[in-house]
Amino acid sequence: MPQRSVLVVLFDGVQSLDVSGPVEVFAGAENHTPGTYRVRTASLDGAPVRTSSGLTLLPDATLAETPRPHTLLVPGGQGTRTPDPRLTGWLREHGPRARRLVSVCTGAILLAEAGLLDGRRATTHWAYCDRLARDHPAIDVDPAPIYIRDGQVSTSAGVTSGIDLALALVEEDLDREAALTVARHLVVFLRRPGNQAQFSAQLAAQTAQREPLREVQQWITEHPAGDLSVESLAERARLSPRHFARAFRTETGMTPGRYVDRVRLEHARRLLEDTGDGVEEISRASGYGTPEAMRRAFLKALGASPAEYRRRFHPAPAH
Structure with missing residues (x-):
């Protein structure tokens, strides 16, 4: 060589x-x-x-x-x-x-x-x-x-x-x-793929100033498969749904739904890149529920299905 x-x-x-x-x-x-x-x-x-x-x-x-x-x-x-x-x-x-x-x-x-x-x-x-x-x-x-x-x-x-x-x-x-x-x-990851975003979901959004909202942000990141509806998150923040949605957007720069979408997409991408888990298992673990729901999210955000996305990082060996 x-x-x-x-x-x-x-x-x-x-x-x-x-x-x-x-x-x-x-x-x-x-x-x-x-x-x-x-x-x-x-x-x-x-x-x-x-x-x-x-x-x-x-x-x-x-x-x-x-x-x-x-x-x-x-x-x-x-x-x-x-x-x-x-x-x-x-x-x-x-x-x-x-x-x-x-x-x-x-x-x-x-x-x-x-x-x-x-x-x-x-x-x-x-x-x-x-x-x-x-x-x-x-x-x-x-x-x-x-x-x-x-x-x-x-x-x-x-x-x-x-x-x-x-x-x-x-x-x-x-x-x-x-x-x-x-x-x-x-002591670094091998390897972040080239088309991984410069900002993670957490960096793309501002960190909320109020502690209850910061705790909700962290909870979303740690539980992408959980109940992340506005009503559930508002209850966790001890606010009314309307007040929570308004405060979250004001302090983070994006709606709760948008933040949840980014966290789930990022979680699914990492599992596709770093594990051999099946698409159905990843869709559940990332909060999509079904492979079809995850497929629609990937096509909308990345222009590729989960299977196509995975092939970019794990191409079939040449014969």
Whole structure:
């Protein structure tokens, strides 16, 4: 198996976790299967860079003296707000030469400035998706997924999603067992699928200020198969149904029904991704009651049936 070189671009204001997260994944894979990855870092002039959190990183080399890498990884951070034209110029010239081009968080902005995302589907940190779409209309920006792979170019959302993308690359390069071993060592999930939303149901909604409503939010998450009618939830919050529905929407930004729908969909997706449970069992465990009800919910929200959704993450082995 040929060794894959990974070059990580460094610059002042880089987000340290955008660098260290993927680097730890590739280093872990190298420890698992020696001879598979060689990771190097480089900056424009080879001088130490200061991360957005104040850490100092010492590059291995200057970008000019690095050979063409198999994987070129561009992290994000505050330094992407006003991109250095020398850096985007280097990326414009050398990015297409890499076998695989990867960005983490707002590293996508650097790739965009270099013209490397035109005509492609891409993502970045949710807070910068509007800017990316506005400044670069030739890019199909999708703010929802935690990472997107479009040919040899992969872009990921905020910070820790770079770890998810790196694990996916290791699984592709080596195998699932290698990626699983690395994930276990790092104590992270293997692996959040790329089209998992940047926000879970709990993050998409605001946290209610009043304790009874916060307790109801938590109870919904822990009991997706329970009685989650407005009447039942209102009783748990010790409010009238009308008062509860109004207060819940005011404090969380969505209706109780919408919140329940998101929690149930997220629960079902995780079971489809991570278990071998049947669709009927998952539909009951997620509060849908019947496979048909879950199928309608999946088609409406995701444009795919539960069976089709599962096949995306567990494709049949090639013969």
